Amino acid sequence: METGKETLLCDASTSVDRPTVPKHYRRNVFNTLQKLSHPAVRATIKLSAERLCWPGMNKDVRKWARSCVSCQKCKVIGQNTCPLGSIKTPDAPFDHVRLDLAGPLPDSVGYFYHLTYVGRFTRWSEAVPIKGITAETVTCAFLER
Template identity: 40%
Template sequence: MASDQGSRTTSMSLQLADVSFDVTGTSLLCHAVVPESWRQRVFDAIHGLSHPGRKPSQRLIAARFVWHGLWKDIRDWVNTYTIWPKRAKVYRHVKAPLEMFEVPEKWFDHVNVDLVGPFPPSRGVTYLLTMVDRTTRWREAVPLASTTTADVARAFIGTWVTLFGAPLDLSSD
């Protein structure tokens, strides 16, 4: 029971109000109960935002609304929503067999190339061109200010091809 008149807000955003109970000035701290005709609408509005599941939906709705049987109603409504996604759910993921890759016969015959970045600018550089030989695992990295085709080709030829010659195979994602 509370003796202060007026309305209050709880930490859960429920609007509570002091309602006079009798002529002595005694009041009860009360909240508004969602009418039965609005309950499904409240659920649809909250649950429809992201379909969070049963427990999160119950917490979200109970933080702002109150009615008798709220937890049971939400459980039942969520269960009706979750019938169709379960049909589409993949329970068994097929794993592709590992593929064997032949190791190149000569060093520097097969090179893996990748662009890494963007990084915070440092002296105008925001990307790295990385190059790795598949046989020896020798690595080279070239800082780049731009990732245009011409700049990447120039960096690859100026670094890798100059040092090791042109590779027979070049892999990139």
């Protein structure tokens, strides 16, 4: 197929003619396909191969997909699975307390984090603003409440 001064090559070996993408358009074409849904490496290769081609396409697509920041943030890597166990039911309030930290948060009068805790017996919860997340700071904040 000719387009003005240039010739556009197509691969006709499949049921759908796939255009051969010139070198200077390859990254842009990949970015356009990748931004559709940020599929995994294999899915991106399949998506690309169904529509177009170029020499070394699988290698390029694999490299670019693996370097996609959005994909890396969402990718679940090697989740450990362990058998379900039983957790002893607490007998009294504050017999067992769950703690969590959140932050850094926007500055609020010098406080950048908050400590949350929930009692398993009563399910009473509290959030306490704290200035730092050292073991000493967290322990003091929890024991003072």
